[in-house]
Amino acid sequence: MHKTVFLKEAVDHLSLKVGDTVVDATFGNGGHTREILERVGPSGVVVAIDQDPHAVERMRELQKTFFNIRPIHGNFRALDTILAEGGIECVDAVLFDVGLSQNLLEESERGFSFRKDEPLDMRMDPTTAIRAYDIVNTYPEHEIADIIYQFGEERRSRRIARAIVNERRSQRIKTSGVLSELIMKISSGRERSAKLHPATRTFQALRIYVNDELAALEEGLTKAIAVLKPGGRCVVIAFHSLEDRIAKLLFRKEANHNTVRLVTKKPLTVSQEERITNPRARSAKMRVIEKRI
Ligand SMILES: C[S@@+](CC[C@H](N)C(=O)[O-])C[C@H]1O[C@@H](n2cnc3c(N)ncnc32)[C@H](O)[C@@H]1O
Numbered sequence: 001m002h003k004t005v006f007l008k009e010a011v012d013h014l015s016l017k018v019g020d021t022v023v024d025a026t027f028g029n030g031g032h033t034r035e036i037l038e039r040v041g042p043s044g045v046v047v048a049i050d051q052d053p054h055a056v057e058r059m060r061e062l063q064k065t066f067f068n069i070r071p072i073h074g075n076f077r078a079l080d081t082i083l084a085e086g087g088i089e090c091v092d093a094v095l096f097d098v099g100l101s102q103n104l105l106e107e108s109e110r111g112f113s114f115r116k117d118e119p120l121d122m123r124m125d126p127t128t129a130i131r132a133y134d135i136v137n138t139y140p141e142h143e144i145a146d147i148i149y150q151f152g153e154e155r156r157s158r159r160i161a162r163a164i165v166n167e168r169r170s171q172r173i174k175t176s177g178v179l180s181e182l183i184m185k186i187s188s189g190r191e192r193s194a195k196l197h198p199a200t201r202t203f204q205a206l207r208i209y210v211n212d213e214l215a216a217l218e219e220g221l222t223k224a225i226a227v228l229k230p231g232g233r234c235v236v237i238a239f240h241s242l243e244d245r246i247a248k249l250l251f252r253k254e255a256n257h258n259t260v261r262l263v264t265k266k267p268l269t270v271s272q273e274e275r276i277t278n279p280r281a282r283s284a285k286m287r288v289i290e291k292r293i
Pocket residue numbers: 002003004005025026027028029030031032033049050051052055074075076077097098099100101104124216217
């Protein structure tokens with residue numbers, strides 16, 4: 001279902017050897033994990049993490065073929081605890097391919113897509129506290145506007161927040177379809193016919209807020225750098241500028257402190273061919289660092 005972005009390139013940049021210990025912090029549909037398992041061989045160890053319970057079911061399926069995968073249901077922001085509990089002190093490589101999988105978008109029924117009419121949830125990990133439903137139905141108008149502006153970089157944030165609050169006075173906004181329709185209704189003809197669906201940025205903002213994605217990424221990357229062996233690599237694939245900026249600033253800071261070397265000075269983007277065969281890959285940016293000795 002999920003089409004892996006930068007499949008070979010990301011794993012090549014991890015510079016793996018047979019027997020390595022590797023973390024795939026975002027298992028998703030296991031595209032990268034399978035490639036990593038092939039390269040480290042049966043003497044290697046692959047710790048696979050995902051906060052989506054369905055992804056963990058897929059890890060367990062894969063474990064039937066590869067006994068050396070260790071499936072973890074958890075958040076990569078707890079990478080240090082996850083590894084300590086598994087008796088692992090340091091690792092050779094860590095991969096982060098952040099954001100949504102096609103599986104979450106298309107089959108989770110948790111309201112990630114503005115093209116579907118599903119309960120407005122958007123939690124990647126359904127055991128966490130806040131749903132998108134809670135934000136749109138209970139948060140004050142100014143807070144909703146701030147979330148949409150900050151995490152969606154949406155210029156129309158105030159207009160959209162006002163429409164949400166007006167709508168919820170008569171009925172609760174329960175589904176992704178209702179929210180998407182509401183944003184469509186207050187959009188101009190030009191906005192409606194633009195390439196980007198008028199609800200794209202609002203949905204992105206709610207998802208990032210619900211899953212606290214930016215803080216989790218910063219924490220996860222910081223912990224990954226700490227557990228890398230000297231010469232070990234960390235690869236990050238980001239899908240929008242807010243995520244990419246987190247990686248860029250953190251990597252730059254660590255490079256200034258001489259803890260890491262920037263392997264990619266500028267982020268890598270996908271080939272023309274991948275752009276055509278996988279539209280989701282168009283916005284992808286990959287950054288790579290290496291831990292210094
Ligand atoms: C883009 S997909 C990964 C796709 C995967 N590389 C593949 O090839 O199939 C991102 C995955 O990361 C998971 N994820 C996102 N943020 C996470 C976090 N903070 N902790 C753990 N998993 C996370 C999502 O649930 C999703 O399954």
